Amino acid sequence: MSTTTPETKTVLVIGATGKQGRAFIRSLLFPPSASTPSSPTSTTFPRSQAENWQVLAVTRDASAPPAQALLEEVKQHNVTSQVSLVEACLNTPSTLRAVFESHPNIYAVFVVLAYPGLGTPLTAQKEKAQGTLIADLAVEFGIKIFVYSSTIPIGPDPSDGIDESRKQKREVEYYIEDLGKKNPGLKWIVIRPGFFYENLEGMFGAIGATMYRDGLKKETTLTMVASEDLGRVVAGLLQNPEPYINKFLCVTSGPVTMREVLEAHKRATGKPMPAAPGFVGWILLKINKGAQDLVKEAEINHANRMSGKLPNFEEEVERAKSVCELQTYEQWKRNLVSGEAGGDEMSRRGSNDGRRASTSNWNNLSLMKLLTGRS
Template identity: 30%
Template sequence: MAPLQLLVVGATGKQGSAFVRAATAPVSGADPAFRVVALTRSPDSPAAAALRALGDCVTVVGADLNDEKSVRAVFEGAKTDGGVWGVFVALAFPGLGKDAAGEEAQGKLVVDLACEYGVRHLVYSSAERGHESRDEGATLSYLAKVNIERHIKAKAELGWTILRPVFFMENFKGTIGRITFAVLRAGLKKDTKVQLIASDDIGNVACAVMRSPEQYAGQAITVIGDHLTTRDMEASYMRGAKSAIPSIPNILARSLTAMNPGARSVVQMLESVNADLVERGVKTEERVARCKEIYPGMHDFAAWAASQDASAEQAAGWNGVSLWGLLSGKQ
């Protein structure tokens, strides 16, 4: 049987590229079950070249998610190889405190085209934000994700699974990571736990879901690898990396948080989600166990730390955040 064709939206990002690698890897020595159409706005980038290097099972295409015509052309072009069977969507985060109307429009466009072109299953990478009862108060990117989720659920003809990743472990990498950890250490209560996920694991979970879509159809799955206080993070990082987690002094972190509404909103969101989990008696260890059942290679924080190059800087603009934006209070 010919491989099924998957469209990956955001293919050169961390989640998307992990999905592409997983989807095109042979299983038990057999040929890959999937061919991948990797959609990116930068088809000439080094990240796109790395996807092409995976072999003939990957086709990199350029398209602008703000331009319906260019995205439609991708679906049309895939018809020659049997059409798009499945779609994985991981949209770029617009940045702390940034308007997310564009993100919402992009997500809804992909969903509408997936329905129009008869896609069998769509996996959308959204975000964990506590219980759905809190969705009415969502703003900015969280509101965009809530509205995209609702748009998906309204499509009776579309098979779907929603993934809700928690706080990225990659947020602790590089210079911005030093600031991020210090802001959380200074701002969170000592007993507040943060749900954590390695971004590559999201792509791997998504691929595992795509391999067994009937098993996960109609479900929203929290994607989590660990659940720790900041003190636990320090111990886990030391255990994995054999060195202290990089950070800036607390006094600097408090000053930055005081002038930066985006940083304050992150701390407030994590406190709110933690309180919601405690109030509702959510057993996060069960969430972690379920993710490990879906993808056994999930990283806890220590394992992630062990895999990192502590001297490496995070890619510029990672997750829509820049050093200047943080220091200037504009993010």
């Protein structure tokens, strides 16, 4: 009896060495076993098809530690032949164009643009130019599926946001949507991730938790998600894109208050969530504009959701959940604890990445910048 060799599809990942890009590559090429009790399982895409994919991982410098760490990880999982590093600078259009020209059979593009940093001024923002450039190239080179990672809107209008990066992401969304209307061959999907659980890990996570605990109203909810779940969602979208073409997905397990997060942490670990001394949170909220803006945006987003000014929010959340199961914070933390003890490998890998990032850097800030109010 003859067997049919599955079609090989190539996906270009922009932001491949970051939290979202790494989570996506893991889920696509070496997801945790569906038989692992603590691992969420997909509801739409068959894991047996993972071997059909080739990943082109875009990086500015293939010799840099993040790029080499990605290669080491894929080597450990025996999928080295499925991942290739390609160098390009998003601020130099000719280098990105060269990638498309050198790989004419790209099926899909997944775009995660680097966050420029908390409080970065508008003059330093380049996300809109980068995002529109990539979308134009996707049309020009006939890319079948274009997935763009944005952010959950603060309100119905981009001006509702304070952070310039968030505003520019919304502008890129509008550009993609309009581009799709002019070019029906472009099949786009916009994902809108919530605040990552991993951002509450490590020293900077403790500072962030303290800031939200002390700065938010008790009833204010945050939209949160695990980065590994974001990776599962995007992998699922590429395996079964048709139901989600030209749609938005808010990727969050559901809004929760900071008090609920703290209680979930204690249930999952038996210990209170690590927190910074109260005066640290007080200093942040008094002198650091970036921190102030994060809290303000969380309050505005909560108010808009509660008042119905984001009428599509629940629909977009359910749309993401239809792709795969999304962990609550408590489930994620329990998996993390068991992973550190040798259990769920995906939880261990994802949290370790998050811990390294949050220990040395949180939203591209240093501890000195946070406590002196500098952006």
